[in-house]
Amino acid sequence: MFPSGRPRGLVRPILNKGWVSEIFVSLQGEGPYTGVRQVFVRLSGCSFGCGYCDTKRARKRARTADFPGKRVLNPVLVKDVIAAVKSFGKIHSVSVTGGEPLEQPEFTSELMKGLKKAGYTNYLETNGALPGVLKKLLKYADIISADIKLSSATGRKPALKAHREFFKLSGKKTFAKIVVTGRTSGRELEAALRMLRGIVPGITACIQPDPALGINGVLRKFGTVLEKGILKDLRVTPQVHKIAGLR
Numbered sequence: 001m002f003p004s005g006r007p008r009g010l011v012r013p014i015l016n017k018g019w020v021s022e023i024f025v026s027l028q029g030e031g032p033y034t035g036v037r038q039v040f041v042r043l044s045g046c047s048f049g050c051g052y053c054d055t056k057r058a059r060k061r062a063r064t065a066d067f068p069g070k071r072v073l074n075p076v077l078v079k080d081v082i083a084a085v086k087s088f089g090k091i092h093s094v095s096v097t098g099g100e101p102l103e104q105p106e107f108t109s110e111l112m113k114g115l116k117k118a119g120y121t122n123y124l125e126t127n128g129a130l131p132g133v134l135k136k137l138l139k140y141a142d143i144i145s146a147d148i149k150l151s152s153a154t155g156r157k158p159a160l161k162a163h164r165e166f167f168k169l170s171g172k173k174t175f176a177k178i179v180v181t182g183r184t185s186g187r188e189l190e191a192a193l194r195m196l197r198g199i200v201p202g203i204t205a206c207i208q209p210d211p212a213l214g215i216n217g218v219l220r221k222f223g224t225v226l227e228k229g230i231l232k233d234l235r236v237t238p239q240v241h242k243i244a245g246l247r
Ligand code: SF4
Pocket: 046, 047, 048, 049, 050, 052, 053, 054, 055, 056, 059, 098, 099, 100, 127
């Protein structure tokens, strides 16, 4: 687990340039904003290494980035990313996702600042484990999707201290996403929900099953946890883009 600041040695800080994996338009497929039209700016590089990661291509810093209609060399300029976003017409918001956007703090901050200036709503998608970085760019984020990483799902030590700090800072613009698998226990899930309730009462949280477990698996395995009503707005949400065959 890395500390709450910048992960060591992963990404060189270059203010206006960053590593991008791809930029494309699609529908958001996870959580409470499912179905809204977004441009996805998928940044490249993540040192977390979750067992269930479905964006493996974006975990390593890529040599090239897939822009609309062309492939370009990394690192790319903020202004070029914003121009690519503008080419897609009207959208609900821009999903700045990864990989892990907060592992490129300067670039992500400059990008979200530029997008806001251009009139866009920023939807930041993060592993929720880098509160020290979040502080620097929180003002540019309109909606934050932050994970609670359970060790049963990631195969790593839990990052609970970092998550606690993160949710304290990010507050009400954030919803939590908790990926659960067949290995997740009711006790582990319940502890995460109670932690969230203690930090941000009223937060929206989404339990997202890995495909092997599915919604039925969640109901079967965690029915007694759901019955407790620990959070007022707790949802069980599948990855709709996968079901629909979207990107
Ligand atoms: S934090 Fe996200 S991008 Fe990084 S390994 Fe985990 S699932 Fe993949």
